[in-house]
Amino acid sequence: MATAPQGPSEDVKAGLTKIRGTLDWIDRKLPDVTIEGDHRHRIPAQLYDLALEHAASIFHLIETCRYASAFALVRCEFECFVRGAWLHHRATDDEITQFVEKDEIKPKLWQMIEALEEQPPFEDKLLSDVKESAWTSMNGYTHGGIHQVSRRLVGDFIEPAFEDASLLEVIQFAGILGLMSFGEIAAMANRQDLVTEAQAMIDSGAAQVIHA
Secondary structure, eight states: OOOOOOOOOHHHHHHHHHHHHHHHHHHHHGGGOOOOSSHHHHHHHHHHHHHHHHHHHHHHHHHTTOHHHHHHHHHHHHHHHHHHHHHHHTOOHHHHHHHHHHOOOOSOHHHHHHHHTTSTTSTTOHHHHHHHHHHHHHHHHHHTOHHHHTTSOBTTBOSOOOOHHHHHHHHHHHHHHHHHHHHHHHHHTTOHHHHHHHHHHHHHTTTOOOOO
């Protein structure tokens, strides 16, 4: 038996408010960005835009205490970003055509990340660090594994049981990946001004809600 959701804590609400400001900034800037119509630009832009929608959905779900569904979208956001980056930066024309015509991407996620990190702007190994540290849990949350089941019981009640630290971690991750997605869209549109602004927001902690 479940009880009614009690609502996020004040710390989580503050984190959501901060990241919401970041997403609002992206929403204001996106209409002024123009992407070329070829597949190498348009399809990655669509995947980055999908990653941004997943980020917004994660925040909305946490705001309404649908924590498990929010966590299930983390892998979706990450995978959309990696696929978009690989298709734009590393895929051959034939591989792009294969995706468009057959919905197939042959490299595994780790292979796409490995290829991306061979050159800028991904040589900092951030993507492989995320894959190494969080991929198992991402899968568990998306596919109803033990990570989800173990956070579905409070005393004798079946209901979400997510601690603030985990919620803030997901909020921060979704926000940073959202800024990275927007930065990639801006780069494809040759809007270096927006690339610089997005990176400055990441560097200044605009998406930082976890404090050491």
